[in-house]
Amino acid sequence: MKPLKLLFLTCCMLYAASLEAATIRVKNGQSIQKAITQAAVGDTLIIEKGTYAENEITIRKPLTLIGESYPIIDGREKGNVFLVASENVHIRGLKIINTGMSNMDDSAGIKFFDSKNCTVEDNILEETFFGLHFSNSSSLTIKNNRLSSHAEREYQTGNGIHLWKCRDSFIEGNTVSGHRDGIYLEFVTNTVSTGNMIEANKRYGLHFMFSHDNSYIQNTFRKNGAGVAVMYTRNVLMKENIFEESEGASSYGILLKDITDSEVVGNIFRNNTIGIYMEGCSRSTFKSNSFTQNGWAIKLMASCDQNKFEENNFMANTFDISTNGNVVLNTLQHNYWDKYEGYDLDKNRTGDVPYRPISLFSVIVEKIPAAVILWRSFLVTLLDRMEKVLPSITPENMIDNSPKMRPYDIRTANT
């Protein structure tokens, strides 16, 4: 029985292998759609160098598409370029350009519906409305793609990598620029994003909502219109990312709204108008992050509770922390503050007097933004000093009882 079963299995595998082995070459001038229609399940299509003017190329069976030195698939500004609804579709090495520009059907470079175990790797997408668009799919690998768009305004472009109702996926090493949102996730769970470079998108670098249990590691978000905004999500891990140069009135390194039970660890926030803006967040930990040269390192709204800020570096920020109320239900401990003026008599590297990160003037600026023009004037310095000696307006509980004397050494791999 046993050898028979083995033989049967071997036969099966051989049969499967013979099926997969079929390789079809698509030459310049031929139709990709035709080749796909003719191909059998599991075939590999090698698309040779050239320009293919096609759109709405539909894939409904497991296939592998490989481009040889980036063949150009030109959508001629009509609808989607690829539509996929199948398992095991792998697309690699294509250059997809000029999709339609429509919010009616969300025109995309490659659009996946109800798919599973698919890979999109090493593709170049230029002037696409949406870049890679996935809905109701799972086990996706989105790797090393380069997406760029040159729209002038936000409404003229869609999201770079857009996932809706997906799970168990990897988004790795992609470069997205000039789209509306760099990476957009909605109802996405168990997904890991690592090493992506998200730059100069019109709205948010990373935008997710209702996307639980995801992690974001070593990504760089730079100069996106309004930074990064994430909402209504629990159990998020953000580790060793860089958030930088989000400058503007409503621009945030990262905006956290209703984020709970999450961890923000080892990130670098640089040159943002607001490093972290938090509203309605609870039970989250912010550890070993570095905040340098931000306008406000953290804006912690009074609606946040039970968050912990530990072992972070605050250096050369205009304001370290500001808040909008007197209630503080969060804890700060063991942080390094470069504005700390205390002493350390027992030499345990922890300051002997507590540090209050909220200055009187930051409270004033919170109420009257125009007052920022008086920052660093003698009057303001005097007011801040007086408040430090006799705190009356600043919230009493916003206090770090164990400020560190020396900064932590915080760096990430993607610097």
Add this chain to the structure above:
Amino acid sequence: MFKLLKYALYDIVKSRFALLYTLFMVLVAISIYQVSEDMSKVSLSLLNIMLMIVPLISAIFATTHFFNNLEFTELMLAQPVKRRDVFLSQVLAVMFVLSLAIVIGFGVPMILWGADSSVLILLGIGIGLSVVFAGLAFLASVLTRDKAKAIGISLSFWIYFSLVYDGFVLYLIYSLVDYPLEKPTLALVFLNPVDLGRIIMLMQLDISALMGYTGAFFQDFFGSAKGILLSSAVMFIWMILPVSAAMRVFKRKDF
């Protein structure tokens, strides 16, 4: 004119004040450079010196210099030289020495430990404020005959511009919070040389926070070279205005 300037300069150098002031600047700069290694921190610490100490010393020194040299000035006025030349030689000598003290005082540590654009701009602001406050001090001096009174007026100029004025602006912003205040506040800031210097430095150090202000006007102003250009131009006007006012009074003054 040049001869007068030469003698005026010679006179100041002889008084040893210039030397002490330069030495003070060098010491301050060295200690700041020793304490903090980060350039933005250096310029931050220097900023307070430039905005507070430099105007104060400039104002007091210029006033005392004017009255110490009053006899010489009167003697010169009896000679066939233009009043303008007599006055300008004194003013320029004082401004030159004050600026030189800053350039040497901060320049030497900068050559030793390096500098970036923000520190260099700060140096420019220091020189600008010295000139402005020397001018104001001369204005105070020609307005009165009494040395103590003149020093009093110079000091009140200093207190007004570095403290009272900001309090007034803050009060105004506070009480008119419901109105669009971008243009008025910016205009108010331009009416004060100390604030102006501070704003130019803010654009170097705290641009992230300034960009956070919602007013489109602020965005436009701070987001471009226009801001720096405009504020430098206004600073220049501030440097000239008090001196020309003082000269006008001096020309008609009956000694």
